[in-house]
Amino acid sequence: MAVIIHEDFQFIVQGITGREALNFTRECLEYGSKIIGGVTPGKGGREVYGVPVYDTVREITETQRVDGTVITVPLAFAPDAAYEAIDAGIKEIIIITEGIPRKDASAVVEYAALHGARMIGPNCLGIIVPDVCRFGSLGGPAVDCRKAFKPGVVGVMSRSGGMTTEICNALTLSGLGVSTAISIGGDPVIGSTYVDLIPLFEADEETKAVVIYAEPGGTAEAELARWTQEHKSRLPIVAFVAGRFMDEMPGMSFGHAGTVVNKKVDSPADKMRRMREAGISVAEEIGDIPNLVRERIGN
Amino acid sequence: MRFYEFEAKQLLKKHGIPLVQSEVVKTADEAKKAASKIGGPVILKAQVIAPGLTAASVKDAADPAGAKTAAAKLLELDDGGRKPNGILVEARPTGEAVYSLSFTYDGTTKLPVIAASNMAGKIDDLSDTHPERIVRRHFSALYPFSDYIAKELAKSLALGGNDLKRMTRIVSGLARLFLKYDLADLDITSLVKLGEGNFAVLDVEADLEIEARHRQRPMLDELGFAKDDLRQVREPTAFELEGARIDAEDPRGIISPIAEFDGNIGLVIGAGGGSLTLTDAVRKHGGRPANYAAIGGNPSVDKARRLTKLVLSKPGVDKIAVMSNVVSNTRADLVARGVIKGITELGFEPADKILIFRVPGAWEADAAKILQKYGVEYCDRTVSISEAARRAVEKVG
Numbered sequence: 001m002a003v004i005i006h007e008d009f010q011f012i013v014q015g016i017t018g019r020e021a022l023n024f025t026r027e028c029l030e031y032g033s034k035i036i037g038g039v040t041p042g043k044g045g046r047e048v049y050g051v052p053v054y055d056t057v058r059e060i061t062e063t064q065r066v067d068g069t070v071i072t073v074p075l076a077f078a079p080d081a082a083y084e085a086i087d088a089g090i091k092e093i094i095i096i097t098e099g100i101p102r103k104d105a106s107a108v109v110e111y112a113a114l115h116g117a118r119m120i121g122p123n124c125l126g127i128i129v130p131d132v133c134r135f136g137s138l139g140g141p142a143v144d145c146r147k148a149f150k151p152g153v154v155g156v157m158s159r160s161g162g163m164t165t166e167i168c169n170a171l172t173l174s175g176l177g178v179s180t181a182i183s184i185g186g187d188p189v190i191g192s193t194y195v196d197l198i199p200l201f202e203a204d205e206e207t208k209a210v211v212i213y214a215e216p217g218g219t220a221e222a223e224l225a226r227w228t229q230e231h232k233s234r235l236p237i238v239a240f241v242a243g244r245f246m247d248e249m250p251g252m253s254f255g256h257a258g259t260v261v262n263k264k265v266d267s268p269a270d271k272m273r274r275m276r277e278a279g280i281s282v283a284e285e286i287g288d289i290p291n292l293v294r295e296r297i298g299n
Numbered sequence: 300m301r302f303y304e305f306e307a308k309q310l311l312k313k314h315g316i317p318l319v320q321s322e323v324v325k326t327a328d329e330a331k332k333a334a335s336k337i338g339g340p341v342i343l344k345a346q347v348i349a350p351g352l353t354a355a356s357v358k359d360a361a362d363p364a365g366a367k368t369a370a371a372k373l374l375e376l377d378d379g380g381r382k383p384n385g386i387l388v389e390a391r392p393t394g395e396a397v398y399s400l401s402f403t404y405d406g407t408t409k410l411p412v413i414a415a416s417n418m419a420g421k422i423d424d425l426s427d428t429h430p431e432r433i434v435r436r437h438f439s440a441l442y443p444f445s446d447y448i449a450k451e452l453a454k455s456l457a458l459g460g461n462d463l464k465r466m467t468r469i470v471s472g473l474a475r476l477f478l479k480y481d482l483a484d485l486d487i488t489s490l491v492k493l494g495e496g497n498f499a500v501l502d503v504e505a506d507l508e509i510e511a512r513h514r515q516r517p518m519l520d521e522l523g524f525a526k527d528d529l530r531q532v533r534e535p536t537a538f539e540l541e542g543a544r545i546d547a548e549d550p551r552g553i554i555s556p557i558a559e560f561d562g563n564i565g566l567v568i569g570a571g572g573g574s575l576t577l578t579d580a581v582r583k584h585g586g587r588p589a590n591y592a593a594i595g596g597n598p599s600v601d602k603a604r605r606l607t608k609l610v611l612s613k614p615g616v617d618k619i620a621v622m623s624n625v626v627s628n629t630r631a632d633l634v635a636r637g638v639i640k641g642i643t644e645l646g647f648e649p650a651d652k653i654l655i656f657r658v659p660g661a662w663e664a665d666a667a668k669i670l671q672k673y674g675v676e677y678c679d680r681t682v683s684i685s686e687a688a689r690r691a692v693e694k695v696g
Binding site for chain 2: 023100101102103104105106109110111125137138139140141143144147148158159160161162163165166169170173186188189190191195213215218219220223240242243244245246250251252253254255256257259262264265284285286287
């Protein structure tokens with residue numbers, strides 16, 4: 001069992017001939033992922049590491065089962081690429097592209113929801129089920145990816161791609177390991193928030209606890225606190241909130257586009273208070289996460 | 300990106316949203332003239348951006364002489380190192396009812412949302428003090444805005460008759476301009492119903508989605524925004540400008556954001572969430588960061604070199620910590636070479652200047668070799684961010 005992706009998960013890469021996409025396509029293939037096609041308009045007929053390139057998504061979906069797509073096209077084309085994937089019937093969509101205005105992100109999420117598709121990101125790195133499948137660019141070269149992500153019992157959701165790897169590395173070193181790790185994206189409007197995804201971890205037998213990495217800005221953590229109070233979840237949650245120094249610097253943005261303290265609910269202090277009140281363990285330091293998880297799962 | 304209120308009102312005016320009579324002035328004498336033209340009591344609003352100035356930037360005046368005195372005071376305000384960008388002098392009618400409207404994106408539903416109240420103020424504050432006085436209505440960024448959504452909102456504010464129709468027009472107009480101009484937030488903190496039944500917007504706060512600034516260039520040009528005006532909450536310092544220049548001159552890798560603090564530990568740290576975590580970790584262990592300089596996207600040796608020299612040249616900074624989260628694509632060896640080059644060019648020994656080097660990832664072994672040669676303390680992925688920060692702070696003493 002795993003969350004969203006699995007051993008037979010087949011996906012495509014939109015924008016496969018871009019520099020970053022070439023890298024992660026190779027890394028995913030080396031990791032054992034099943035990439036069955038790529039799309040770059042005007043470059044149909046080529047190959048990328050043995051993966052055939054097409055001009056349109058439909059050329060692939062008409063002949064094969066496509067479970068997901070990784071979108072990493074330039075900013076101006078990202079919403080269009082997502083609409084193309086949704087209309088071709090793809091249900092799991094990862095958008096790596098950074099800098100998409102929230103109006104466009106909101107419109108794409110709404111369209112995806114109307115068509116029963118799920119969107120992760122934008123401004124995310126994707127999903128890893130250790131040693132089973134990698135869907136996106138999370139974790140870097142396959143050999144490094146195997147070092148940082150070992151199979152285990154902790155589900156991870158993070159607003160930062162880099163910190164997803166950092167936290168999974170810590171969980172791996174501690175021997176707890178990772179069930180599924182999801183880089184959910186650092187933008188103010190993202191397709192799937194903690195609350196959208198936590199029921200999937202809840203249903204996953206491998207997962208015994210969930211770790212979230214949070215940042216200033218937005219209501220996602222308050223929402224998770226509310227969800228935790230309203231649902232009798234079997235999963236203990238451990239949270240880490242970065243950017244606490246930003247409480248002293250209202251209006252300034254550091255880290256990601258969604259990372260700014262304008263309203264009370266944006267503030268790390270407010271997020272930590274709400275989550276603690278809901279019974280979520282809040283780690284003071286990133287290094288405390290594995291021990292807190294152990295305490296909570298009694299291991 | 301925050302608009303000055305007078306700019307936000309220009310956008311509202313263009314789209315037929317009813318406003319009170321107002322004028323933007325630059326001097327106290329002009330404020331006096333504007334007040335006498337408007338007649339009656341006026342309100343003066345210094346046009347500022349820095350947060351925390353809300354109360355200080357607004358003054359009432361009963362007559363033109365009072366307006367002159369108030370304006371002179373307001374023009375002395377410090378707006379994060381800038382002078383106020385003029386003063387908005389406005390009529391201040393008292394109405395029989397007052398409302399507030401707020402447009403933003405709801406991260407939970409991922410949809411744009413309108414919140415409204417039959418009280419004045421910021422919806423964010425009202426939702427703490429008077430949650431029962433707020434009504435909300437989501438709308439769509441995918442489909443064109445339909446007036447009935449505004450009508451339903453007006454109805455839930457218990458409006459009827461002409462009030463309902465007028466409020467519907469205002470809310471629809473605002474929702475459309477919120478979408479059209481890629482606003483991230485639009486707060487009408489005071490919308491008053493005047494004696495004769497008309498409505499008028501008194502106070503507005505509006506923010507542009509920063510990522511949309513390129514496609515909104517025509518609107519920004521119309522308002523007279525300079526090309527490089529990002530509406531920072533304070534003026535960039537010489538250190539920050541130089542950092543931005545180093546970043547712009549070499550497309551390999553990104554240094555962003557760069558900010559100057561008043562501490563003594565120079566930071567060259569990995570970008571994104573890692574930079575937030577590392578800055579917190581240094582502070583947690585009693586360290587005082589001298590700066591924020593997040594590097595990512597695989598910076599070149601030269602970029603790392605120039606950034607190192609900039610940070611070490613900042614007065615009060617004696618040593619730097621070079622740290623990041625476990626990286627995917629940044630080459631630790633290139634960072635190590637750049638940092639060492641920068642330090643030796645300044646005439647120092649790398650081992651005396653680097654508190655700790657923690658850049659775990661694909662090239663960590665190559666970086667370790669270089670750093671060993673110079674006797675620099677290096678740690679790999681088995682040492683947590685917290686522990687690396689603790690060691691760095693301990694060494695500064």
